[in-house]
Amino acid sequence: MACQGAVSFDLSARQRATLSAICQTLLEGESGLEPTLRRAEALIASLPDPRDRTRLGLLLRALDLPLVNLVLSGRPHSLAALPAAERERVLRTWAFSTSVLRRAGFQALKRLVHVAHYCWPQEDGSHAAWRAVGYPGPLPFPASVPEPLPTVDVSRDTILDCDVVVCGSGAGGGVVAGALAQAGKSVVVLEKGRNPLPSQMTQIEGDMLSAWYLDGGLVMTQSGSMPILAGSCLGGGTAINYTTSFPLPQPVREEWDALSGLGVFTSDRFTQSLERVGLRSGLGTRWNTPGERDGLLERGCRALGWHVAAQPRNVTDCAEGLECGYCGYGCRRGAKNSTDRTYLRDAADAGARLVVQCDVERVTRERGRVTGVEATIRRSAGPPIRLTVKARAVVVACGAVHTPAVLRRSGLTNPAIGRGLRLHPATAVAGVFPHRVEPWSGALQTRYSEAFANLDAGYGARFETAPVHFALPASGFGWESARRFQHDVSRLAHTSIVGVLLRDRDAGRVAVGRDGRPRVHYELSDYDAGHVRRALVAAAEVLAAAGAREIFTLHTPPARVRPGTPNWRARLIAEADGRGYQRARMSYISFHQMGSAALGRDPSRSAADETGELHEARGLYVADGSAFPTSSGVNPMITIMAIADHIALGIAEAW
Ligand SMILES: Cc1cc2nc3c(=O)[nH]c(=O)nc-3n(C[C@H](O)[C@H](O)[C@H](O)COP(=O)(O)OP(=O)(O)OC[C@H]3O[C@@H](n4cnc5c(N)ncnc54)[C@H](O)[C@@H]3O)c2cc1C
Numbered sequence: 001m002a003c004q005g006a007v008s009f010d011l012s013a014r015q016r017a018t019l020s021a022i023c024q025t026l027l028e029g030e031s032g033l034e035p036t037l038r039r040a041e042a043l044i045a046s047l048p049d050p051r052d053r054t055r056l057g058l059l060l061r062a063l064d065l066p067l068v069n070l071v072l073s074g075r076p077h078s079l080a081a082l083p084a085a086e087r088e089r090v091l092r093t094w095a096f097s098t099s100v101l102r103r104a105g106f107q108a109l110k111r112l113v114h115v116a117h118y119c120w121p122q123e124d125g126s127h128a129a130w131r132a133v134g135y136p137g138p139l140p141f142p143a144s145v146p147e148p149l150p151t152v153d154v155s156r157d158t159i160l161d162c163d164v165v166v167c168g169s170g171a172g173g174g175v176v177a178g179a180l181a182q183a184g185k186s187v188v189v190l191e192k193g194r195n196p197l198p199s200q201m202t203q204i205e206g207d208m209l210s211a212w213y214l215d216g217g218l219v220m221t222q223s224g225s226m227p228i229l230a231g232s233c234l235g236g237g238t239a240i241n242y243t244t245s246f247p248l249p250q251p252v253r254e255e256w257d258a259l260s261g262l263g264v265f266t267s268d269r270f271t272q273s274l275e276r277v278g279l280r281s282g283l284g285t286r287w288n289t290p291g292e293r294d295g296l297l298e299r300g301c302r303a304l305g306w307h308v309a310a311q312p313r314n315v316t317d318c319a320e321g322l323e324c325g326y327c328g329y330g331c332r333r334g335a336k337n338s339t340d341r342t343y344l345r346d347a348a349d350a351g352a353r354l355v356v357q358c359d360v361e362r363v364t365r366e367r368g369r370v371t372g373v374e375a376t377i378r379r380s381a382g383p384p385i386r387l388t389v390k391a392r393a394v395v396v397a398c399g400a401v402h403t404p405a406v407l408r409r410s411g412l413t414n415p416a417i418g419r420g421l422r423l424h425p426a427t428a429v430a431g432v433f434p435h436r437v438e439p440w441s442g443a444l445q446t447r448y449s450e451a452f453a454n455l456d457a458g459y460g461a462r463f464e465t466a467p468v469h470f471a472l473p474a475s476g477f478g479w480e481s482a483r484r485f486q487h488d489v490s491r492l493a494h495t496s497i498v499g500v501l502l503r504d505r506d507a508g509r510v511a512v513g514r515d516g517r518p519r520v521h522y523e524l525s526d527y528d529a530g531h532v533r534r535a536l537v538a539a540a541e542v543l544a545a546a547g548a549r550e551i552f553t554l555h556t557p558p559a560r561v562r563p564g565t566p567n568w569r570a571r572l573i574a575e576a577d578g579r580g581y582q583r584a585r586m587s588y589i590s591f592h593q594m595g596s597a598a599l600g601r602d603p604s605r606s607a608a609d610e611t612g613e614l615h616e617a618r619g620l621y622v623a624d625g626s627a628f629p630t631s632s633g634v635n636p637m638i639t640i641m642a643i644a645d646h647i648a649l650g651i652a653e654a655w
Pocket residue numbers: 167168169170171172173190191192193214229230231232233234235236237238240241242243244245246328358359360361397398399400402403406445591592593623624625626634635636637638640
């Protein structure tokens with residue numbers, strides 16, 4: 001298992017005993033707990049931020065102290081010394097605590113233990129919980145898989161020369177690399193993640209998260225209230241995302257121009273960028289036959305007379321019967337037109353050099369103008385390799401969490417860098433149906449509803465679904481007891497979700513520590529939480545109208561109702577309100593990070609001008625989700641690609 005090799009942080013014997021007691025409590029009655037414990041330890045060791053490892057270590061130590069347990073839970077024993085029922089009672093005092101720190105601490109441990117347990121097969125290649133619900137786990141490899149991208153093998157300290165070095169190869173970086181290489185520039189692409197080889201797409205969720213996701217899928221906000229998911233491989237998020245491909249809506253284009261003081265977003269030139277990236281990415285609704293999960297969203301919305309429609313996706317030949325539902329872990333059929341299949345291939349064909357496992361540390365400058373970047377290549381074996389790239393222009397496209405970190409490590413001081421971070425917090429309501437839904441199957445996100453997308457001045461939430469394998473319940477389902485959690489998981493095949501994707505008005509920020517690491521500070525504001533509340537109840541109504549027998553939220557403990565029983569809506573609202581919507585009371589995930597190095601006219605309120613060039617450094621550009629003036633409301637990939645196309649065109653024209 002990939003994450004097991006990464007252990008570099010040892011728990012003490014007592015911390016390990018506490019972790020073991022937590023595994024036994026959260027997974028009471030489950031088999032195979034020894035490998036789960038080893039994996040949970042390995043996950044803690046592989047947490048990207050040393051501060052998070054220390055915090056978890058302290059939490060385990062606190063649960064071991066009789067005095068702490070006496071004060072907080074009235075039980076004067078270490079957790080490991082208590083009988084099972086008592087241990088669960090202690091954990092419940094943490095889960096339902098009035099202290100956000102204790103709630104977030106519980107959530108972090110619960111998530112690690114459940115992911116460690118449910119997201120890898122047991123010894124026989126399957127898993128008792130998977131078999132119990134008829135989840136097939138990884139599918140057999142297809143007979144043929146697409147050719148991987150060619151990369152440059154750098155085996156010793158090296159200096160490369162080029163016109164443009166592109167840092168990060170996702171939605172933004174991929175497009176810039178392809179467009180500039182095709183315009184005749186010599187391009188080097190440096191990508192921190194690996195080459196997403198189809199032969200390595202095993203569909204084992206735990207391994208796939210650590211292989212293709214940013215920091216193994218373990219990035220969290222500082223308060224611990226929201227996990228942040230992003231891709232990290234050639235293609236970045238586009239290689240593992242759910243293929244939804246909306247253009248930026250006209251009202252948001254107008255809002256962005258007004259806010260940024262730029263005329264870019266409503267310009268014909270930007271319209272052409274949107275059209276170009278749409279064409280190259282093969283957008284359309286042709287391959288949108290809904291699976292049962294999306295079918296329920298559609299039927300529920302129609303029954304209520306609410307908006308529902310097919311959404312454009314960037315896929316080709318994505319016929320039914322392919323491995324749809326699994327391509328959040330990479331599409332090994334090559335049907336997804338991610339940038340590793342499109343723009344990065346264009347770049348490679350035009351002579352661009354792609355270097356993987358290459359972490360850009362800083363941009364180098366002389367007299368206010370960029371000269372290139374310094375980077376380190378880290379492989380599982382062998383010492384780190386220094387790579388220096390000399391370039392006339394540097395494009396930073398490391399995603400909205402890491403771009404501010406690269407800029408700060410490079411000595412940029414504009415206070416606007418890191419501010420304005422939007423996360424599109426996503427939660428869901430789950431419905432249990434009398435028939436099998438198999439929510440892990442079916443094409444990704446073929447239907448959406450914007451019935452509640454404009455609750456106030458363009459802010460609100462959209463409804464979409466997401467493939468539900470075991471990672472999502474493991475990290476997102478709320479908790480009240482081991483028995484109840486296992487009961488929820490045992491009905492997974494009959495469960496569907498309506499995802500609530502919030503357009504957040506209010507921002508957080510990316511701070512960069514002295515160690516150069518990005519740290520995300522973000523809490524849902526009261527204004528935004530109000531929209532979640534409205535949308536959550538509406539999502540429950542969709543599930544009820546589609547025939548759900550039971551509905552539960554992702555609160556801890558979940559709010560549960562049976563549609564059709566008296567006052568079920570009012571009871572759901574009352575239960576959900578009683579728990580609250582902020583600060584680790586309900587599960588959210590961020591799939592979309594935006595706005596932390598925004599474009600704008602005013603250097604005191606934005607990081608870069610309308611060409612993407614940083615206000616304080618000539619020849620240095622941002623071209624990724626960081627560049628958004630606010631959140632896009634729609635899934636952001638196509639907007640990021642269009643901004644990148646616009647910026648690449650400007651660079652090509654300037655020379
Ligand atoms: C599970 C999931 C599903 C999603 N589904 C959709 C969807 O259906 N539709 C949609 O529009 N959006 C979706 N998104 C979001 C979308 O994929 C992202 O918004 C988009 O890819 C962001 O583009 P970007 O260029 O800003 O950054 P990314 O695409 O994240 O690319 C940044 C790249 O930079 C690399 N990097 C970071 N730091 C460094 C460094 N120091 N040196 C070198 N490289 C570095 C990273 O490894 C990464 O590969 C989804 C995201 C996830 C996680």
